[in-house]
Amino acid sequence: MSEILVLVEHVDGEVKKVTLELLTLARSLGTPAAVWAGPGYSGDAKAKLAEYGAEKIYVASSPDIVDYVVAPKAELLAQLVSSASPAAVLVAATAEGKEIAGRLAVKTDSGVITDAVGLGEGFVADQSIFGGGVNVHSRVTKGTPIVAVRPNSTPPSPAPAAGTEEEVSVTLSDAARAARIVDRVKQEKGARPELTEAAIVVSGGRGVGSAENFSIIEELADSLGAAVGASRAATDAGWYPHQFQVGQTGKTVSPQLYIAAGISGAIQHRAGMQTAKTIVAINKDPEAPIFELADFGVVGDLHQVVPQLTEEIKKRK
């Protein structure tokens, strides 16, 4: 079977969950080959990638690759597309993943599909568009299919493989070294999982009422090991940082469980969370459109309901 390249997402040397999902998906379509870009590769990383089915691991550990915006990773993948002739390239559909996919598509004269929520035979992708209103099957018709797959699209499952390493040296063009990252500023998010990757997301909206009150959303999230999200109304009001905004103009999340507290569920919000497997809503207004999506809804004051829920969860653990 032909090779399927999977670009590894990693943070502080640790392989992110979405990569394990992509390897799982790649196994059903070919032979997964992981591509490690940048420093931080270790035996632990190798073990993890091999455990989830990476037959081969291309390691390009030059620090140059992460010192510049996006372009070096696209050049690395383009080089591998040319040398390994893979059947497809999979990346995570994060903002940066999609940018890498876009540049790679131009470089290799290949079609690109973004935000796939599934991928089947012939690399036909499932997409959910227009805020979840329409389901689409699409496929690449020219070049090497490049598919950006949304986190949480496939449950990761281990299937050990060889994980044969191959060092890759990449000579970056001047164009790839044009936008230099001079500093990385990490803003507090505590020990919570990343929003787009999290299996559970607890989001707060207008009904939360203030920045201070977001602590009850955070406490619920922490009791479930969840990420915290916010509606646009809440980020517009300055109650929660913008990078946690879920919706049409913010992040798109696809968790196993989405809890919307004090969020009315305007179409712009729904566009960012409608593909969640289970949706729970808490809102004072029984007419709030979020209840149309909810598998379980509580009409009530979130300031009463949420702390009680947090207590119950702690008790039952």
Next chain:
Amino acid sequence: MNIVVCVKQVPDTATERKLRSDDKTLDRDAADGVVNELDEYAVEEALKLKEAHGGEVTVLTMGPAKATETIRKALAMGADKAVHLSDDALHGSDALSTSYAMAQALRKIGFDLVILGSESTDARTGVLPAMLAERLGVPQLTLARKVEVDGSSIAIERLTDYGYDKVEASLPAVVSVVEKINEPRYPSFKGIMAAKKKPVETLGIADAEIDAAQVGLGAAWSEVVDFAAAPPRAAGTIVKDEGDGGAKLADFLASKKFI
């Protein structure tokens, strides 16, 4: 500084959006066309940079005749002139074709800085700014939450999952902006009147030296195989909080094995 700001007309996100049954492209007649929301931040940022550094702001849009409404809005906000890339041959262009056509138009117009919204609210691919940087061979300064220009140097804060990256480059460059980088101005009455007199140049594909074989539905690098309206979600259980709402919710979460 010669700034080109790219804007796109998209169907209003508050209305029901559809694909056409015949060629599976966006049904532009099914919903009202509005300026892509994120592009308004791009226009505002272009105007602010012009106010600080001088120069000219040119609006570039690619789309059918109807997209002139979007051009007028950007001109009413304060842009100086516009270029409308419009040609029947462009209908159905995917991201690769669109980036190619836009890059050709940008080469023709000339630029120090290209500014776009980080994605459109209809296709939401988020790939166009990166593709343009790739095609034009200029620095990619995307997902900016802050932009600073100093002479021929440019620095941005690029939004990331963990916070932001500080990124530096030299002009010319492609910048995409995220929401909340600024507060887009509302067009004034004076601005709306002035917009009617501002020059709008229409370019066909031949004018922009665009190869017809590289654009349009027939040239696309990907295709929609089929599509269908998403089935409605099964009606859920809605309870009224009578002092035990949190406990009932916990029961539900336990039944689904989340706790």
